[in-house]
Amino acid sequence: MRLFKQLLVVFSVLAVLVAGLMILSYDVIKIDWLVLMELQESFDDQETPLAVPARSIPVEGAAYLPGMGEPVNPVPADETSIARGAELYTIHCQMCHGADGRGTGTIAAFLVKKKPADLTSEAVRAKSDGSWFLAISYGISNPANSLFPDVEFSGQMPALNENLTVRERWDVVNYLRTLTPAE
Numbered sequence: 001m002r003l004f005k006q007l008l009v010v011f012s013v014l015a016v017l018v019a020g021l022m023i024l025s026y027d028v029i030k031i032d033w034l035v036l037m038e039l040q041e042s043f044d045d046q047e048t049p050l051a052v053p054a055r056s057i058p059v060e061g062a063a064y065l066p067g068m069g070e071p072v073n074p075v076p077a078d079e080t081s082i083a084r085g086a087e088l089y090t091i092h093c094q095m096c097h098g099a100d101g102r103g104t105g106t107i108a109a110f111l112v113k114k115k116p117a118d119l120t121s122e123a124v125r126a127k128s129d130g131s132w133f134l135a136i137s138y139g140i141s142n143p144a145n146s147l148f149p150d151v152e153f154s155g156q157m158p159a160l161n162e163n164l165t166v167r168e169r170w171d172v173v174n175y176l177r178t179l180t181p182a183e
Ligand code: HEC
Pocket: 089, 092, 093, 094, 095, 096, 097, 107, 111, 114, 115, 116, 117, 119, 124, 127, 131, 132, 135, 136, 140, 153, 154, 155, 156, 157, 158, 160, 172, 173
């Protein structure tokens, strides 16, 4: 009986210790452990990504070089390109710009600072393919744009260069040119 009591005490103490450790391991009580991975330039979930280092060139080749002005669309607007663009548009743009491109996507209601542009409007259609390409690539009002002082941006659109390859961005541009302009 005495042994049983002693064991009970030992196990109770152990249980309390283990429970204490478990609390720490599941962040119930959050302790900022020193994590070596954090000791570098990095960005957290949903933080604006770091700007592309100056003078770096993407593996697909230079999409845009600072000081070179707006790039020229190298992809012919054939059936394949437009079909691909339409597909990509529904995935990457429709939630903000809407199925018809008029800027009334599901997310548009939640964008307080600046509403998505009406891509069928006179003002946006008057801009070149290259300017659309840059808006898709680097977003609008993104710190990354500071690398491109000769391009004017004014609002709130995320940079999508990590979501779409260079070719895909031109496909989306070709598709956008097929949208019927607003009356
Ligand atoms: C998170 C929402 C969001 C997504 C996703 C998004 N946009 Fe935008 N877009 C915006 C907002 C907001 C603006 C308005 C910025 C402004 O007027 O300054 C804008 C503006 C634009 C413009 C106008 C640029 C100009 O020069 O006036 C173009 C072109 C454009 N978007 C294309 C696209 C394409 C193509 C995609 C998909 C590949 C896309 N956007 C995805 C929010 C979004």
